[in-house]
Amino acid sequence: AQSVAQPEDQVNVAEGNPLTVKCTYSVSGNPYLFWYVQYPNRGLQFLLKYITGDNLVKGSYGFEAEFNKSQTSFHLKKPSALVSDSALYFCAARPPNFNKFYFGSGTKLNVKP
Amino acid sequence: GAVVSQHPSWVICKSGTSVKIECRSLDFQATTMFWYRQFPKQSLMLMATSNEGSKATYEQGVEKDKFLINHASLTLSTLTVTSAHPEDSSFYICSALEGSAGNQPQHFGDGTRLSIL
Numbered sequence: 271a272q273s274v275a276q277p278e279d280q281v282n283v284a285e286g287n288p289l290t291v292k293c294t295y296s297v298s299g300n301p302y303l304f305w306y307v308q309y310p311n312r313g314l315q316f317l318l319k320y321i322t323g324d325n326l327v328k329g330s331y332g333f334e335a336e337f338n339k340s341q342t343s344f345h346l347k348k349p350s351a352l353v354s355d356s357a358l359y360f361c362a363a364r365p366p367n368f369n370k371f372y373f374g375s376g377t378k379l380n381v382k383p
Numbered sequence: 384g385a386v387v388s389q390h391p392s393w394v395i396c397k398s399g400t401s402v403k404i405e406c407r408s409l410d411f412q413a414t415t416m417f418w419y420r421q422f423p424k425q426s427l428m429l430m431a432t433s434n435e436g437s438k439a440t441y442e443q444g445v446e447k448d449k450f451l452i453n454h455a456s457l458t459l460s461t462l463t464v465t466s467a468h469p470e471d472s473s474f475y476i477c478s479a480l481e482g483s484a485g486n487q488p489q490h491f492g493d494g495t496r497l498s499i500l
Contacts, residue, residue, distance in 0.1 A: 302486045304489075306491075311474075311494065311496065312493050312494065313476050313478070313492050313494050314476070315491070316488040319486065319488055321486045358425060364485065367485060368485075369415055369480075370429075371417070371489060373426075373427045375425060375426045376426060376427075378425070
């Protein structure tokens with residue numbers, strides 16, 4: 271079965287420190303990979319995607335993600351966290367030529383002042 | 384660009400009522416739209432995939448007659464929760480795909496909070 275895993279329900283980090291939100295996937299082929307952020311009572315906002323090429327992709331709000339094919343991982347990172355980054359983060363994978371996205375269960379990021 | 388508008392944002396109604404939720408892509412054409420239900424413990428559950436001009440594809444366990452989906456144009460999909468009951472209370476989110484290229488992200492609406500009394 272195809273799936274995306276976000277092993278941490280919650281990540282706590284102090285403001286100014288680096289943050290990492292983990293994601294691994296088990297999806298056929300070479301899937302396209304995405305990160306989204308959700309604020310309370312809102313829809314999801316697109317942050318970044320990996321299609322091909324450089325393993326480090328940069329996205330919105332200073333976020334970046336590192337693709338690792340051998341570990342089938344796509345971890346979200348930011349060098350210096352802000353309190354305003356506190357939100358729910360979702361990782362997603364889409365197999366090529368298939369109209370379906372597989373979402374992880376979400377990770378709540380708490381950034382404390 | 385790539386804005387998706389979802390309406391209404393909040394609905395409170397009595398048990399037995401049917402509720403329609405609209406999802407519009409405002410500045411692009413969406414051949415495919417998705418409907419999700421989000422539960423309190425965060426996870427997104429895909430309910431159905433909606434393609435313009437054809438019947439929606441429902442995920443296993445989702446009642447087609449309960450959750451009616453219509454994708455009548457390239458910019459509008461609707462979800463109707465028929466004869467809603469308290470267990471249907473949830474946060475419903477739509478999303479739209481721009482174009483047919485597989486590497487494009489979904490663009491999400493802001494969701495509809497449905498509360499059935």
